[in-house]
Amino acid sequence: MLDFFSRQRRARQKTGQLLLLFALAVSLIIVCVYLAVRVAYLWLQLNKLEGIPLPLWDPAMFLAVGATTAVVILGGSYYKIRELNQGGFRVAEMLGGRLVATVTEVPEERRLLNVVEEMAIASGVPVPEVYVMERERGINAFAAGFGYDDAVIAVTRGALHLLDRDELQGVIAHEFSHILNGDTLINLRLIGWLHGLLLIALVGEGLVRGLGRTRSRSGGAVIVLGFSLYLLGYLGVLLGNLIKSAISRQREYLADSSAVQYTRNPLGLAGALKKIGGLSGEGHISHPQAMEASHMYFSSGLGQSWLASLSTHPPLFERILHLDPGFDGVFPAVSALPVPEPMPIVRASQGFRRPADKVPVVSGAAAAAILATIGAPLQEHAALARTLLAGLPQEVTTAARELRGASALIYALLLDRDSKIRDRQLDILSADEYQGVVAEVERLNAHLEELSPQLRLPLMDLALPALRHLSAEQHRVFKMCVQKLCGADGKRSLFEFALEQALLRHLEARFSGPRRQLVQIYGIRGVVWECSCVLSLLARRGHRDEGLAAQAFEHGRRILLEPKVDFEFLAAKDCEPSSLSQALASLAATSGLIKRKLLAACLETLLYDQTVQIAEAELFRAVADALGCPVPPWLMFAEEAETA
Numbered sequence: 001m002l003d004f005f006s007r008q009r010r011a012r013q014k015t016g017q018l019l020l021l022f023a024l025a026v027s028l029i030i031v032c033v034y035l036a037v038r039v040a041y042l043w044l045q046l047n048k049l050e051g052i053p054l055p056l057w058d059p060a061m062f063l064a065v066g067a068t069t070a071v072v073i074l075g076g077s078y079y080k081i082r083e084l085n086q087g088g089f090r091v092a093e094m095l096g097g098r099l100v101a102t103v104t105e106v107p108e109e110r111r112l113l114n115v116v117e118e119m120a121i122a123s124g125v126p127v128p129e130v131y132v133m134e135r136e137r138g139i140n141a142f143a144a145g146f147g148y149d150d151a152v153i154a155v156t157r158g159a160l161h162l163l164d165r166d167e168l169q170g171v172i173a174h175e176f177s178h179i180l181n182g183d184t185l186i187n188l189r190l191i192g193w194l195h196g197l198l199l200i201a202l203v204g205e206g207l208v209r210g211l212g213r214t215r216s217r218s219g220g221a222v223i224v225l226g227f228s229l230y231l232l233g234y235l236g237v238l239l240g241n242l243i244k245s246a247i248s249r250q251r252e253y254l255a256d257s258s259a260v261q262y263t264r265n266p267l268g269l270a271g272a273l274k275k276i277g278g279l280s281g282e283g284h285i286s287h288p289q290a291m292e293a294s295h296m297y298f299s300s301g302l303g304q305s306w307l308a309s310l311s312t313h314p315p316l317f318e319r320i321l322h323l324d325p326g327f328d329g330v331f332p333a334v335s336a337l338p339v340p341e342p343m344p345i346v347r348a349s350q351g352f353r354r355p356a357d358k359v360p361v362v363s364g365a366a367a368a369a370i371l372a373t374i375g376a377p378l379q380e381h382a383a384l385a386r387t388l389l390a391g392l393p394q395e396v397t398t399a400a401r402e403l404r405g406a407s408a409l410i411y412a413l414l415l416d417r418d419s420k421i422r423d424r425q426l427d428i429l430s431a432d433e434y435q436g437v438v439a440e441v442e443r444l445n446a447h448l449e450e451l452s453p454q455l456r457l458p459l460m461d462l463a464l465p466a467l468r469h470l471s472a473e474q475h476r477v478f479k480m481c482v483q484k485l486c487g488a489d490g491k492r493s494l495f496e497f498a499l500e501q502a503l504l505r506h507l508e509a510r511f512s513g514p515r516r517q518l519v520q521i522y523g524i525r526g527v528v529w530e531c532s533c534v535l536s537l538l539a540r541r542g543h544r545d546e547g548l549a550a551q552a553f554e555h556g557r558r559i560l561l562e563p564k565v566d567f568e569f570l571a572a573k574d575c576e577p578s579s580l581s582q583a584l585a586s587l588a589a590t591s592g593l594i595k596r597k598l599l600a601a602c603l604e605t606l607l608y609d610q611t612v613q614i615a616e617a618e619l620f621r622a623v624a625d626a627l628g629c630p631v632p633p634w635l636m637f638a639e640e641a642e643t644a
Contacts, residue, residue, distance in 0.1 A: 005374075005592035005629075018186060018247055022193045025239040026073055029200060032235065034065045069200070076196035084188050087509055088145030088152040089129060091188070091296070095287050097131030097154045102401035102465050108160045115169050116153060117389060117462060119176050119262070122381035124621060124630040126464045126506045128152050128179070132160060133287070139163065139276045140283035142296040143175035145184045148630060150509035162279070162334060163272055170259055170269030171298055173382075177258035180375040180630065183251050187296045190244060195292065197236030237291075241312070244295035248312045256319060264379030270323035273299065277316045277331035371600055374629050381632040388458055388633070393447045399440070400459060406466035407478055408440040410503065413456055414485040414496060415445050425488045429481060453614045454633065456495070457621060460503055467503075468510045475511050479504060494541060495615060497577035498622030501584075505626070520589040524597070525565055527590060530583035531598055534623060536570040537580055538605045542616050548609065556605030560597055584626040595627050 084090050100109050120127040125148040136156035145151030153175050260266045276283050276299050285301035300313040320327045399405030416422050486496040539553040553569045606616050621631045
């Protein structure tokens, strides 16, 4: 199976393919609209110029009609793209989705949120917002967003009630695959670009309705033109479906395969597909705008097309056979809404307290294994995430899911162990935050002191859905407080830097719009200093002795070696957290190949002494996250915690 970086490269290539197909569709429609307009014009001239032949080709008219048609199509596409630019939640709302409150006590919704939280922490991405399409009784789901910063997951009411936990987990894992593989970005662009093709049909329908009662010859010509445009509009729909099919079908198989890798339970996903096949109406989506997003659904929301090449999804039978080769083609009868099975309980004693500070690892195999899980978590990661969540104190998880509690939780994570600095930080909160927050921060800090450092970044991910609902003013105050807490001692630790950068970057998608990082640097020569800065900082973080740090740097540098490129072990003052922030901003614009090589070099640097601290592992995850490469939790610390 392709790794994360290869899948991201394929997604960018698909975007180029999509743009080419869209351009061809627009060109074809322009030609057809010109022919319709020209025929209508000739109709009007029959009496005036009887007996005088009129040419079908008129360059001036073609340019005028072509420009007008292009403006209508591109204008419609631009309008839809602007509407969707706010992020994935706009698609969920467009299709009638209702946001599930993070503090919901509805059993089915709580089960759904738990599954999503587990998959997010297992994948190393922020927990996405979750929507339920209340009026949809079929079984279906979709993921939407420009990336994992603004991604949302929506499920139908039917899926919420009719699927058991294993089946629901398979569906959610399938949707997470779309997020990690970059499919959601392609899907949003498809909705935006293809929307313009539908406007031609709307223009034709308006002409027919407006002039349907006229009996004049000119009115008849306009009606002919209107019907022609109406039919051509549905030619646009046909072309749009062909484009969707060309882009989507194979990616559904890939998402199914990835979901099985995440859950290691192919029968769970197969069970969901079988229930779709056995349910009357299957995964039908009844919303009026369902067609626009037909390529995004877990299963076909409009039913299988009579022409296979127009179907956005492979046939259910084929998908099930890939997962369950023994399937006989008989779908189970699904009619009633069963009571959801209770969640399996993982005892808190299996949770994570403070493990040993250092864990020995094996360099080569460990590095390769960790790189392979970027954007492709395993079943072990899902199990670890479930155990992590189950082991958290109830007070902490409740706070993380509430707006006020989530802010207090982040502040508590940033409190210093030094009592003098901690008192200074609490004074900052008393002056800048809402009255009463200090008591909540101190209460949560008492619980956090007993938890493993490995839980700090997952806790941030868990708090993000609630933090996304801060008002603009609350977000301004929250951001200011985080920055002041990090700088309360006059310097920023690497953990403070990692948490602050990741937190504010992930919230940026809601308050400043989704970020879409373009690849601008394809050669490693353009980021020599940046790579040197990252490796130098990691080398010193894992090796206090300057000589050992220099050797670790050289060990990692070998991965990046290229002719006439000289990487330098920078002085400590030249690679402080502020410098790292600048370096990561540049590295985020590099190609997937450079990112992969850099992350491999980072791992080799950390693993030089065959020992990794939890703080080092989480710093590596923060660096990878800044590059747009989600890293699941390191399993080796789970093993150590269980034996401690």
